[in-house]
Amino acid sequence: MAQIKKAEGFIDWLDQRLAVKKFMQVMMTEYWIPKNINFLWAMGVVLIVLFAILFVSGIFLLMYYKPDVKLAFDSVNYTIMQEVKYGWLWRHLHAVAASAIFLVIYIHMFVAIYYGSYKQGREVIWIGGMLLFMTFSAEAFSGYMLPWGQMSYWAAAVITNLFGGIPVIGPELVVWIRGNFVVSDATLTRFFMLHVVLLPVVIMALIAFHFYTLRFPHVGNELGEEIDFDKEAEKYKAGNKKEAKVIPFWPMFLSKDIFVVCVFMVGFFYLTFFHFNFAMDPINFEPADSMKTPLHIYPEWYFLWSYEVLRGFFFSSDLGLIAFGIANGIFLFMPWLDRSPVVAPAHKRPMFMIWFWALIADLIVLTVYGKLPPTGVNAYIGFVASIAFLGLFAALPFITSIEAKKAGRAS
């Protein structure tokens, strides 16, 4: 046991027992962040703020929500929206934050791809991030089911049905996941459990893991420069703050982050109070009806690209399902598909730059056509865009191998 002395004050009392000073150093005041970064490096903290908003608004929704097929729709659309004071606020915050968090996740993810922040010792950060993306997708899907409107029901029916495509066990698996032959009360209640307990716990654990994986390789920077963090930290601590290439996470970096969060929040609250409708599909204000399919089913905007890859192979649902599976898993392998050791922003990597913007353009096309009915020429555009998506990832190892060879020759 440590030597416990009479404490000089409350902090010292805690420090003797919990080493809070050392802890603060490691986590905050001596956690070094490079100087050459821009506002795009603030997305992580924006995400944390959005997750906190989802968590808090979710707690308030949870107190009146009823996970029962007979009660769910009215508990949301009548009790929470009409009777609970500020119930509308929690619901709109929750819906808008769910949409916004995906927007920022995508920005966060593509910033990492653009600047090559997934390689040279940062592979595990990337994997943790992609696991978070997948868990958030499951969280969004399970949450979308809860208001038990027509879109909730049919999204649940279509997505659980996808598991039926798995060879051999598929049909039994679908019934097992649903707890019934169709999406029903058992399905609603178990997805409610996933949404409010299991998945949030997994998300919080993954967030802690994501932070931890970041702590040793440190964040990347705008130029892909390799920084000797120990050396730069020594300069900073010696008072040579101007020459040091790093600043501490707290208070320097976080104060900049908080500024970006404030700017972001202006837009966020504007949407919450004045334009929340984009996150509230009108079809979902009709109660779920297993005997009547809405004319046109589509997911929320953030799933449209992968939904379009699923639908793109309109002539074969098996191929569509395989492509959908690849689309959802392929990003995990980014650190290994990129064969080039060059860590630099895309605009310093000519071929990668073209690849990057082609991918973004393709994802936008997929997203737009994912919302349109898959008839006539739309089906073919969807097919071409889906092929292009798979093609881009198939091409990435070759493009980056050429780059790696050139880089080898240059040095």
Add this chain to the structure above:
Amino acid sequence: MNRRDFLGMALGGVAAVGAGATLVAMKGAWDPLPSVISAGFTTVDLSGMAEGEFKTVEWRGKPVYVLKKTAAMKKCEDRDVVVGNADYSLGIQICTHLGCIPSYDKGEMKFKCACHGGEFDACGKNTFGPPPTPMEIPPFRIDGEKLVLGEEGPEYKKLSGKA
């Protein structure tokens, strides 16, 4: 084997059995309840049906249509269900494209889907538009003048090519 290895293996063994048993319980807790499974069978009485009559019943939350064919209607050896002397067309009335429910047009004797314009003939075969396959035939057993949906009778196995 020394004493520590034995203790380690005993602990590992007991833990593995416990983990396995837990997984069984977890899997079982997610299974459909017995009441759900027993409600998964629907009996349709065909005795009162007139020729050309079309009706829809609910089976496992899905609409299933039964159409008693008239003599004028085309026969489909690979899909028709013969009960007594009459031919019936039977299928899950869900479009095989994206899961919409097509409606039956008695005049034209075909199914039309409002979602994406798919069409099926009176046999339930896709004839036009995006549906990739005919409408699915639910498992059934013929019991006199009745159809029991959800059970696999010999006639169903024959139709689905299992026997």
